[in-house]
Amino acid sequence: MEFDLSWILLGLPVAFALGWIASRLDLRQLRIENRQAPKAYFKGLNYLLNEQQDQAIDAFIEAVQKDPDTSELHFALGNLFRRRGEYERAVRVHEHLLSRADLSQKDRDRAQHALAQDFLKAGLLDRAEDALRKLDGTRYQEQAWLTLLSLHERARDWAQAAAIAGRLQTAGQADFSARQAHYLCEQAADALNKKHDPSKARQLLQQAIDQSPGAARPRIQLAGLLAGHDDWHGAFEQLAKLEHHAPQAMPLVASELVRIGHASGQLARGRQLLERSYALTPAVDVADALVQADVSAGVPLSEAREGYVRHMTQEPSLIAAGRWLSHEPFAKEGAHPAVQRSIEHAARPLARYRCAACGFEAQGYFWQCPGCQAWESFPPRRIEEL
Template sequence: MEFDITWMLLGLPIAFALGWLASRLDLRQLRIENRQAPKAYFKGLNHLLNEQQDQAIDAFIEAVQKDPDTSELHFALGNLFRRRGEYERAVRVHEHLLSRADLAKSDRERAQHALSLDFLKAGLLDRAEDALRKLDGTRFQEQAWLTLLAIYERSREWPQAAETAQRLQQSGHGDFASRLAHYLCEQAATALVRAKDPASARTLLQKAINDAPQAARPRIQLAALLAGQGDQAGAFELLESVQKYAPQALPLVAAELLRTAQASGQNQRALALLTQSHEEFPSLDVAEAIVQAELAAGTPAEEARQWYIRHMQQEPSLIAAARWLAHEPFAHEQAHPTVQQSLDHAARPLARYRCAACGFEAQAYFWQCPGCQAWDSFPPRRIEEL
């Protein structure tokens, strides 16, 4: 049978025409889908900019349904759920992304990080910790370590916090020496209060002093421990060393320094140190300690109280004025209690401490702010002196 080339010549144009027609239909369908997906996406974006989160979520869900392979839409949707507090839905979105075998490595890392934030916002700290640990070796590693550090501090897991801080320091992310000293102090407080183990507490505090000589807290805390055990001389020497290593913190221990000095018979030594400190860094607490030291040494009250005047000459102070006037005679003595009460009432808010990071105010001094959780954010000066 001979091959008839005529049929081949007739078939080629027909096959070409059919192929062209099929491609046109595919392109048309693709254009329709591409127009629909961006339209839904931009519709959601518009709602988001107008703070209409419910409508934005509906639009993004529609966009995801039209193009389920688009990871960016999943991320946008998951972030919206998290912002609205719908953490379970946010977790499902990000876990769905992680389950995709075709997801790029960068998107997988991003999804893992987003999932850890979902757990963290939901208060599921254990699951957040597990998710964050999976980010080791990724571009989110340092962010994960910082978040883990915050989790450990929040849950007061000080050994784990110390390990994480050391990793951050070794990676060049910052100097965590002072914070590591705080962790040792926290562990020492736990050993002393809960475990009733002063030996372990003393070892931890000594290590903190050795690791961070400029940190005031370990010296102050160890001095309190020694004083509680009856070693007033050892406590005084530690508090005296604060003037050398952390002079700005001396006002915090001025009263205790004087007490331990009197208990160990070193009142004059303490008085000389306090006087020197006040000359270099005038402080209301130091001035008050000097007044008490002078009175204890037998100095007449009128002469000892002149330190309030000296302090006000260097730094105007309503608190110092109120304390000086408390023992001054009035021409109308019957009005003295009323005037003194008014002065004390006006001065009381000025005697607080204030966090430099968030403005939280407190009567007591905190090494970690109860408001913003920042370390060493309270200046060791009263509000009046700032």
């Protein structure tokens, strides 16, 4: 049987025509998809600008399905999920991005940073820490370190926090020496209260003083440690050094200076320190401590209480008025308790401390604000004096 070449000659044009038609159909479909994907993207953007997040998510999902290789759509979708609190879906989007072999290094770093934010928002702190550590050497490195610093502070892992703060300082982000001193003070408190190791606590506090001589907390904490072991002279010397190194903190230790000065036989010197501090910046706590010092030195209470009056002539103070009134006789019998209670009730809010960063108020002084976690954001003055 002879092979008929006429069939081949006849079939070639047909095959060519079919291939051409198929290619045209593919191109047409590609054009349609390319037109639809931007349309869906811009539709989602429009919804987003109008704060219609549900419709925006639907539009972005449609766009991603039509063009799964577009990373920007994935980032937009993942960010929307996170803002809505759908952290699991946000994690899946960003993990999908990281699994792509064709993703550029820039987008890979961006996806890693977004994934870390997903874990943070979801409260998965261990996974967030792992994701943040993978950002070393990227353009997100400093941001990741700052977030890690916050995580370690919240976990009260002071050694890790100190290590991260050291890296940030080396990188030139800021001066973290004052914060490092706080970390050492926290470790000293743990050594004393949890491990019952006063020698280790003292060593850490001395290290904090050497590292940040202008910090008030290490000297105050060390004075308390020494006083707790009846080293009254050493405790007094630590508080006395605040006059030169951290004079703004004197109101915080005024009463303690009187107590320790009396125990160490240096009450007169303590009173001189308080007088100099008050002359620079009149404070109700220092005025109160001066009254206490006079009473401890044997001055009659009626005379010592004049210190409150002297303070009120300089700085009007409901707190000082209440303390002066507490020992003032009344002409009308029985009126004193009611008046005293009323003044103390009115003065109580004024005797609080207030965070300058977030406005959190507290009866006691905090080195780190319980509200916003800022360090040394509480001025060492009562609200009444601010």
